[in-house]
Amino acid sequence: MDHAHQNQSSYNAFENEARKDEKVSHDPLIFGGFEWAQGKERHESCAAVNNIIRSPRLSWGWVADHEQSFAPLDLPTSENVKDLLSLYRLYSIPGSFVSERLHNIACSFGTCHEKIEAEYSWFHFLCKNIPVVEVGGVKRIVDQNTAGIERQLSQSDFSWVRSAYCLKTKWTDRSKNRQEVSLIVFGGGPSLWERFDEISSHTSWQAIVEDPYCLYNVIFECLYTQVDRLAWNLAQVYGQEEEKILRSANLPGSAADHLDFVGLHMLSKHEIYLLEGAEAVMATLESLRAYHDQVTKDVTMFPSALETKANFRYRKLLFNSTNLRLKSLEKRTQNMINLSFNLVTQADSRIMKADSSSMKTIAAMTLVFLPCTAVATIFSTPFFYLSSELNEGPIRMSPYFWLIWVIAIPLTLLVMYAWYRYQSRLQQRIVGGAQPMPLQQMV
Numbered sequence: 235m236d237h238a239h240q241n242q243s244s245y246n247a248f249e250n251e252a253r254k255d256e257k258v259s260h261d262p263l264i265f266g267g268f269e270w271a272q273g274k275e276r277h278e279s280c281a282a283v284n285n286i287i288r289s290p291r292l293s294w295g296w297v298a299d300h301e302q303s304f305a306p307l308d309l310p311t312s313e314n315v316k317d318l319l320s321l322y323r324l325y326s327i328p329g330s331f332v333s334e335r336l337h338n339i340a341c342s343f344g345t346c347h348e349k350i351e352a353e354y355s356w357f358h359f360l361c362k363n364i365p366v367v368e369v370g371g372v373k374r375i376v377d378q379n380t381a382g383i384e385r386q387l388s389q390s391d392f393s394w395v396r397s398a399y400c401l402k403t404k405w406t407d408r409s410k411n412r413q414e415v416s417l418i419v420f421g422g423g424p425s426l427w428e429r430f431d432e433i434s435s436h437t438s439w440q441a442i443v444e445d446p447y448c449l450y451n452v453i454f455e456c457l458y459t460q461v462d463r464l465a466w467n468l469a470q471v472y473g474q475e476e477e478k479i480l481r482s483a484n485l486p487g488s489a490a491d492h493l494d495f496v497g498l499h500m501l502s503k504h505e506i507y508l509l510e511g512a513e514a515v516m517a518t519l520e521s522l523r524a525y526h527d528q529v530t531k532d533v534t535m536f537p538s539a540l541e542t543k544a545n546f547r548y549r550k551l552l553f554n555s556t557n558l559r560l561k562s563l564e565k566r567t568q569n570m571i572n573l574s575f576n577l578v579t580q581a582d583s584r585i586m587k588a589d590s591s592s593m594k595t596i597a598a599m600t601l602v603f604l605p606c607t608a609v610a611t612i613f614s615t616p617f618f619y620l621s622s623e624l625n626e627g628p629i630r631m632s633p634y635f636w637l638i639w640v641i642a643i644p645l646t647l648l649v650m651y652a653w654y655r656y657q658s659r660l661q662q663r664i665v666g667g668a669q670p671m672p673l674q675q676m677v
Contacts, residue, residue, distance in 0.1 A: 241322075241326065247336060248335070249315055252312055253312065307421040308335055325402055326352070330344050331400055339360065340358070341514035343356075344357070351404055353404075356399060359515060360511060360514070364504060375468075375471055375504065387496055390500050396421050397419070397421035397423070397457075398421060399418070401447070401449060402416040403446045422453070433452065445530075451545040454549045458549060461553070465512070465563075475494070482577070498571050498574060502567045505564045509560045519546065519549060616632065
């Protein structure tokens with residue numbers, strides 16, 4: 235399958251996905267970008283991709299401006315499908331890049347060549363969002379999309395941080411080593427835009443042409459800042475929960491009443507998702523490093539390429555540092571969950587101990603009154619009577635008094651034997667790991 239047919243197939247799938255969320259009216263996307271050639275920088279913006287085609291080619295970077303977002307996501311919706319497809323076709327963005335968005339890919343780094351003139355590389359970024367707000371002096375995770383709902387789960391959030399990047403390099407004159415570099419960014423955020431704007435004032439345009447992959451270093455610099463900030467947000471929220479649980483451990487009797495198990499499990503879930511995102515971006519960076527080494531090993535190594543290699547190694551160590559912190563946080567959370575369950579077990583044990591003391595008191599009182607009760611019961615039977623009708627004189631005993639013991643003693647022995655058999659079988663089955671057998675099957 236050629237690239238053109240594959241691209242069109244992916245574009246059609248993207249359009250079909252967008253049509254599922256058809257809306258009556260939608261606002262047009264505002265695209266903005268800047269061109270940097272021969273050290274001269276120019277910023278432009280336009281209201282539609284068609285205007286981009288009529289304007290001079292902006293070859294440094296393209297972002298979209300919509301609802302105070304410098305680079306909105308390339309999510310397939312009825313609002314943006316027309317302009318995004320026009321942008322895809324304008325830059326001949328590979329269909330694999332579009333397909334990855336439809337599958338919400340978290341870890342990817344792809345490359346392809348368009349004949350011999352153009353080369354593409356791209357990746358997607360997906361990470362759990364950790365929005366932290368301060369409520370009553372306590373930092374908590376609150377989903378802004380469900381804020382105000384009475385039954386919102388404790389420490390819950392269901393939003394994600396997404397972005398996508400596609401780098402296109404196209405040779406214009408190989409004899410003069412001239413090529414056009416285009417970077418298309420989706421969901422990069424204002425920090426990335428500001429970072430590109432900053433380096434344009436002190437970075438030589440020849441360095442970009444010599445090694446276009448140095449642009450990825452800027453992207454991963456911003457991604458690291460983003461992931462590290464999310465990790466610290468989660469650590470701050472967890473630190474407060476950890477301190478609260480440890481302080482409550484001094485009073486195990488009442489600690490169980492104040493434990494937030496839903497919040498703890500939500501924090502654990504956020505850690506798992508955030509750790510997944512951190513490991514995914516590390517894998518993407520490692521794939522980028524390997525590809526960069528491959529494409530630069532047989533060519534003259536420019537100073538900019540050597541600097542890019544060093545920067546990639548440095549970014550990997552930074553991501554690894556955050557990854558280690560998240561793994562440590564995951565173990566701490568599991569430790570606190572275990573402590574919480576132990577506190578609940580201690581509280582239940584105290585209650586059972588109190589119940590056991592009550593049962594002992596009842597048993598002791600029963601033993602105190604049992605002899606008197608037995609004597610009163612025996613003498614209240616018809617086997618004992620007075621010798622006169624006026625209830626005067628000595629107490630007489632019936633000649634059938636022996637029937638009480640003939641019936642009571644064997645019955646008592648039978649009950650004691652049945653109980654002994656049941657306890658023996660029950661102990662054997664518990665030791666063997668089986669379920670207790672009903673009493674009827676023991677007799």
